[in-house]
Amino acid sequence: MTGSALGDIDPWPDFQALCRLGGRLCGTPSEEAARTVLADRLRQLASRYGGRFRAIRQPYDGWRAQNGRLHVAGTPRPFEGYPLLRSPATPAGGLPGEVVDLGRGDETDFARCAAALRGRIALVRHEFMFSPDHVHRARKYAWAAAGGAAAFLIAPTGGMSGPIGGGVGFGDPPPIPALGIDADAASALGRPEGARPRIRLVVEAEAEAMETEMLCLEFAGETDDWIVLSAHLDGHGLAESAIDNASGVAAALVAAETVAAQAAAMRDRLRRGLRLCLFSIEEWGLLGSEAYVAGLDAAERRAVALNVNLDSVAGSPDLTALYSGFPPLAGFLRSAAASYGAPLALHEPLVRNSDHYNFAAAGIPACRLLAGFGKPESNMRYVLTPGDTADKVDPGDLERAAGLTAHIVYRACTADGLDLRAVSNGEASCN
Ligand SMILES: [Zn+2]
Known part of the structure; x- marks a missing residue:
């Protein structure tokens, strides 16, 4: 051809x-x-x-989210976000905490902020995914969880509008809540060096058994x-x-x-x-x-x-x-x-x-x-x-x-x- x-x-x-x-x-x-x-x-x-056509049933550990939002101290209204796929829910009333801004959120950033991160909420940046030096969101999430962060936020870069979506990784149930936020929420978190913004993170989501299908056509x-x-x-x-x-x-x-x-x-x-x-x-x-x-x-x-x-x-x-x-x-x-x-x-x-x-x-x-x-x-x-x-x-x-x-x-x-x-x-x- x-x-x-x-x-x-x-x-x-x-x-x-x-x-x-x-x-x-x-x-x-x-x-x-x-x-x-x-x-x-x-x-x-x-x-x-x-x-020959077949639809093959595939049960899986499903999940659905009702809501994700961020209340930032000193701002009048919450910022709507997008719960990352399979994110656990926050406790009733939300998860309060201070935000540690890791910038891009690569391995060096996590090493640099290791002491500050424990018990706080990690903020990293989404990056262009289709390049050889891209650091996958799942790795950033894993570093945040391993470093003792209480939750994970990911914000857009380069003037992109709307919240960021995506999953949080592979395998076991994800350990900490994760929310994609938009540029407005990220800029509301901007603080002079040294001060950490206080927020209350709300993710309403629940896990449940689900089923889908793989569709297969053979010649x-x-x-x-x-x-x-x-x-x-x-x-x-x-x-x-x-x-x-x-x-x-x-x-x-x-x-x-x-x-x-x-x-x-x-x-x-x-x-x-x-x-x-x-x-x-x-x-x-x-x-x-x-x-x-x-x-x-x-x-x-x-x-x-x-x-x-x-x-x-x-x-x-x-x-x-x-x-x-x-x-x-x-x-x-x-x-x-x-x-x-x-x-x-x-x-x-x-x-x-x-x-x-x-x-x-x-x-x-x-x-x-x-x-x-x-x-x-x-x-x-x-x-x-x-x-x-x-x-x-x-x-x-x-x-x-x-x-x-x-x-x-x-x-x-x-x-x-x-x-x-x-x-x-x-x-x-x-x-
Ligand atoms: Zn794809």
Whole structure:
């Protein structure tokens, strides 16, 4: 397939349909509605091209928040905030405390403020997430909790409006309340050097058992091997979760459709099967893909030749593949992008920032495609803010991402040999 191979298959209608359903926070009617719409779409593709659709139930430790706000001493009205996903509730009446401003909140900042932090409330800054030197919010939260902070606040930088969203990390129940605040609240916390503002933090939230589904569409191949194309359908309640990740879901859908249509047009089966996995609870710590990969036995893992995960693939014209330390995968992607005629940057380290992580951690060659890596001025800066809306995505960027994905997946499904499993020995990749 070449750069024009998408033909009349257009990701824009799927993208818009998802955005119209709202932010798709797991456990809300918005996420459930998205699953219903997507399941219908996958069933149609299954019947049109001879595939198999399954919805796989996934129970999880759910959570919902009613309210999050900050009362700052000396200001007349509280500031509304956004409880970070899975944040525990504060005690009835709120949690009073002094705020320690750690600035960016990197490891050095936490070391510098270690003595002051104990028993107080940590304030850090959100930063552009798609860059090699980004310090993930989950790490900042973990440092705050380990340092004895009573709670965690994260504020925007660079004139961004609205509160910051996001989760607080992986694994165990989060230990301390966490609230995303907006620039107004952050500036109300500004104090002359030495004085610490007193606040009362209120997070009203509760944990409860919930259930979602992973949506899976398979087109079998001639062999028992599979290419897994994935994207997460869940998001945040702040906006439309358009870039993150309506863009990835729409691109994955049309890429799968394109590959299935191409195989049908050739009256041929693919050498390797194509399995499209639409995960949920990604924003909660990559839980959907974690459960899925954990459920594969050793033979099933070996049968997955490659995972191509799409997360936030439009919002900038620049596309990058995070190839998780599998050098042969870098070579394969470079060759595929060159033959498609689209630039694709490559970034080697395994990064725990989307569902590809769980595949790669299990030894399965896996990459994440994303837009705007290292481009803080791009619309990618709106991810996890109220600005993540459909107007931030250029239809041409989305179509290019979908087209390149279809090309990569088609080549992976049809290549004679495809052994991408060699892991980097830590030296720079040379292919
Ligand atoms: Zn995402």
